[in-house]
Amino acid sequence: MATEDDDRPRKKISHEIGQDLSLLSVEELIERVTLLKSEIARLEEAATRKRASRDAANSIFKS
DSSP, rough: OOOHHHOOOOOOOOOOOOOOOOOOOOOHHHHHHHHHHHHHHHHHHHHHHHHHHOOOOOOOTOO
């Protein structure tokens, strides 16, 4: 049988840097680690794309 909690929308996982972690469960901590790792990968990919774009522009203007 479904419980009342099954019908409620799940709260989006978010994390604030420096947040108190003492009230989080192990599962919540793992979810946040996964979230932050994904965000780090996204940031690294964006930096790589921007670096490549900058380097391409520099090679054109420094010729």
